[in-house]
Amino acid sequence: MRRTANGILLKDKHILMIKKPRRGWYAMPGGKMELGESVKEAVTREFQEETGLLLEEPQLSGVYTYIIQNDEEIEMEWMMFAFSAKDYTKDLVSESEEGELEWIPISDVLDKPMAEGDRLIIKHAIERDEIMYGTFYYTPDYSLLSYRLDPSIK
Amino acid sequence: MRRTANGILLKDKHILMIKKPRRGWYAMPGGKMELGESVKEAVTREFQEETGLLLEEPQLSGVYTYIIQNDEEIEMEWMMFAFSAKDYTKDLVSESEEGELEWIPISDVLDKPMAEGDRLIIKHAIERDEIMYGTFYYTPDYSLLSYRLDPSIK
Secondary structure, three states, X not given: OOEEEEEEEEEOOEEEEEEOOOOOOEEXXXXXXXXXXXXXXXXXXXXXXXXXXXXXXXXXXXXXXXXXXXXXXXXXXXXXXXXXXXEEEOOOOOOEOOEEEEEEEHHHHOOOOOOHHXXXXXXXXXXXXXXXXXXXXXXXXXXXXXEEEEOXXX | OOEEEEEEEEEOOEEEEEEOOOOOOEEOOEEEOOOOOOHHXXXXXXXXXXXXXXXXXXXXXXXXXXXXXXXXXXXXXXXXXXXXXXXXXXXXXXXXXOEEEEEEEHHHHOOOXXXXXXXXXXXXXXXXXXXXXXXXXXXXXXXXXXXXXXXXXX
């Protein structure tokens, strides 16, 4: 089962996002957990690999289950661990293999093109400290079919 | 990948444990996540199935990666989500299919026979509110080979 760990770095009223070339969608930097890693080790390593930055005291912000389904058929299930952080050390890389890195004002980030569920995940991380749990159901083309979130978010 | 969600219910200076028949080891009630569940839904359902009790406001206490290895060969990797709760509703079942349910004084629980890693997980849940992350390496016979925990615990 795929498990990904992603970082939401909020600093000076900006959030660091990566613009993926395929769809032009913005995403939280991060990536796949490796064998034997803890989720916190994974987000720290992946975030640094993609951005150059070392997250300071990342806090778990959400634990999410993803279901990809084609009509009624379930094609894949995976999990995503979202961590938020308010500071970092090290320097931003000038280029990332995964896409274009961009500091986006927090007031603008939710208007950017991205997976609909990511908008809810980021909104939660901006607004609240407690952990959110939930499941997102997507089509193979990443159109959000439905979701359940606890606590709920609007 | 197997993912389990377990509940640490602490109430009136006791903790509810289940004594598994196979080894006579005590364990946190819980079990396997089902397709599409969130981790919080899983712990709520599994805890109620095993004990009859409905956890009130379970809080994530730890996220753990488990590696089972035979000499150098890795046989399995799974994840465990430990939730703690301080209250419940509903009634304790008189018999559980999974083992014998027992309210154990918190002062005694760490002296009971159990997987060595579980002792650290429970100790953390008793002593601290923050989330612990880590990886445990076990033999196929559940002898603890090594572990990394963040924050560390003694």
